[in-house]
Every structure is written in structure tokens, then in C-alpha cells.
Amino acid sequence: MTGAIGEPFQPQDLVITLLGTYVRGFHETVWSGGLVVLLGEFGFSHGAARVALTRLVRRGLIARVRSGRLVHYRITDRADRLLAEGDGRIFTLGTRRSAEGTWTLLWHQIPEDRRLERSRLARRLRFLGFGSMQDSVWVSPHDHSPEVSQLLSDLGVAQYATMFSSRVAGVAGLRSLVGRAWDLSGLAERYDAFCGEFGKYVWRGRPRRLDDFSAFMVRTRAVHLFRGFPVLDPELPEDLAPLSAPRARAAEIFHVLYEGLAAGSRRHFDRVTAAR
Known part of the structure; x- marks a missing residue:
């Protein structure tokens, strides 16, 4: 199974999407056999699905729960925190005020x-929308000093890092920096691809009628692909990156499908994951 512009889905990432969308807030646990079947619907073999689940256990994101002869999985506290943070970014994409003018620079x-710790820091900074100018220099067009300070403390690397927060007087000198830190042309293509794939399921602000499996x-x-945008899109000021229109269109399509197809998609998920 591939994404909107050809990148293959990874089974571990898809499991996280399924858990965050259909389990968190609805079920305490989910039957392992059902997850394997659902991953099969996206083209993954039973072997690949079970390997993905095992690796997520090793990463501390899910935990096994036995119920008789059946194995269920629950979301760990760590995964729950990450999913909550992810929801905060996904569902507010496009609503951030970019006119605040405060940029954050981190050097470590x-x-x-x-x-x-370096790897975890890089992943978390990308999640916050930071771009990398060099291996150890990260920049964001927003004031993330509280989150970054907490992140450095949590990772135990605060003594190796220096952070600056400042206002930018003009954009003339920023264009080359922005071009090095973020792939904005690639981002525009991703938004266009997302709208091209999913816009056909929306008509006059409502989702088209679909059976439960198709929903x-x-x-x-849509959820899985849209999850990637907060990582890729720093929501730069419009005069640096004129992306507000494609971003708004993609967000509109996402919200229509997320809400409008919820009932049918949940019925399919619950049927498949009912232990038997």
C-alpha cells in the first residue's frame, strides 16, 4: 500500500493510525487477529502484520493482554501521550497564527x-514543525521555547543545547534559510496529491455515500496521510511560503471525511476486531 505520492506505507505506522483513530477513546484493548486482518486489507501479509505488532511492543507503544487463548493489545501510557500530542497538531493544522513573528533556533x-537521544530529539523537533539547516541546527517560525526546553530536559541533554527565541524584522534574508530547512515545493505537491486523491469523495461540503468497508x-x-503534514509544514508566513490555500483545501477535505465517514468506518473496524 502506498501513500498519496507513491511512498509505501509502513505497517507499524499504520497500526498507530488505527489505534489512534479507532481504539483510543473507544476501547480498552483490541484483538490482535482483527488488527492482522485490517492490515491485510491494506496489502500487508499476516507475517508482516505480526512482526509490526511485535516491534511496537518492543518500542513500548503497545502492550499484550491475554484473554484466555486470545491475545489483545492495549495502548501504553507513552503511546497515549504521543497520540494526544499528534491529535493536537493534526486537528489544528492551518489555524496557527503565523503573524506572531517569534522564531526559535536550536543548536546542540x-x-x-x-x-x-540525538535521534529522539530530531524526531520530536520535526514533529513540532522544525526544519534542519544542518545536522545540529534547527529552526522554527514559531515560539516553541517552552516545548523544546521540556523536551531537552526529558531527554537529559539540556546541557548540550543552546536555544534562541527572537522576532524577525523582515523576510528578505530568510528566503535562502527557508529553502534549506524545508522542502516547500515537495510540500505543495503533497497537498495537491492529497486533494486529488480524496477530493473526489467530497461533494458540496459533504462526504459521498460509501459502504462501510469503503468508508x-x-x-x-486520509487520516494516515494527513498525519504527515504537521511534520512537514512549518506554517510559515504567507510571504515566505504561499501555502495557505492548498493547506486549507486539504484540511477541509480531511475534516469532512474524518467526521462524515466516522460511523461507517467504525462499524467495519468493530466487526473485524470482534474477538472470535
Whole structure:
């Protein structure tokens, strides 16, 4: 199964989408066999699905729960926090006020023997919309100093980092920086691809009528692909990146499908994951 512009879906990532969309807030646990079947509907073999579930257990994102001879999974506290943060970014994309003018710059010298922390820091900064100018220099067009300070403290690397927050007087000198830190042309293509794939399921602000299986496939794909935009889109001021129109169109389509196809897609999910 591939994404909107050809990248293959990864089974672990798709499991996280399923858990965040259909389990978190609705069920305490979910039957492992049902998850395997659902991943199969997206083209993954039973073996690949079970390997993905095992690796998510090792990563501390899900935990096994036995019920007789059946294995269920529950979302761990760590995964629940990450999903909550992700929802906060996904459902507010396009609503951020970019006129605040405060940028955040982070520079660090985390030692090589702390590679795990370096990797986790990079992932979390991308999640916040930071762009990388160099391996150890990160920039955001928004004031993220509270979140970054907490992140550095949580990872135990605050002593290796320096952070600056400041207002930018003009944009003339920022264009080359922006071009190095973010792939804006690629982002515009992704928004266009998303609208091209999912816009056909929306008519006059409402989702087209679909059977439960089709609703599940369309809604889940839309959620999974839209999840990537907050990581890729720093929501720059419009004079630096004129993306407000494609962003708004993609967000509109996403919200229509997320809400309008919820009932049918949930019925399909619940039928497949009913333990048997």
C-alpha cells in the first residue's frame, strides 16, 4: 500500500493510525487477529502484520493482554501521550497564527555516545514543525521555547543545547534559510496529491455515500496521510511560503471525511476486531 505520492506505507505506522483513530477513546484493548486482518486489507501479509505488532511492543507503544487463548493489545501510557500530542497538531493544522513573528533556533552538540537521544530529539523537533539547516541546527517560525526546553530536559541533554527565541524584522534574508530547512515545493505537491486523491469523495461540503468497508479504507488512508503534514509544514508566513490555500483545501477535505465517514468506518473496524 502506498501513500498519496507513491511512498509505501509502513505497517507499524499504520497500526498507530488505527489505534489512534479507532481504539483510543473507544476501547480498552483490541484483538490482535482483527488488527492482522485490517492490515491485510491494506496489502500487508499476516507475517508482516505480526512482526509490526511485535516491534511496537518492543518500542513500548503497545502492550499484550491475554484473554484466555486470545491475545489483545492495549495502548501504553507513552503511546497515549504521543497520540494526544499528534491529535493536537493534526486537528489544528492551518489555524496557527503565523503573524506572531517569534522564531526559535536550536543548536546542540550532543555527544556521539548519546545517539539515541540525538535521534529522539530530531524526531520530536520535526514533529513540532522544525526544519534542519544542518545536522545540529534547527529552526522554527514559531515560539516553541517552552516545548523544546521540556523536551531537552526529558531527554537529559539540556546541557548540550543552546536555544534562541527572537522576532524577525523582515523576510528578505530568510528566503535562502527557508529553502534549506524545508522542502516547500515537495510540500505543495503533497497537498495537491492529497486533494486529488480524496477530493473526489467530497461533494458540496459533504462526504459521498460509501459502504462501510469503503468508508473505512478512505477515512483511514486520509487520516494516515494527513498525519504527515504537521511534520512537514512549518506554517510559515504567507510571504515566505504561499501555502495557505492548498493547506486549507486539504484540511477541509480531511475534516469532512474524518467526521462524515466516522460511523461507517467504525462499524467495519468493530466487526473485524470482534474477538472470535
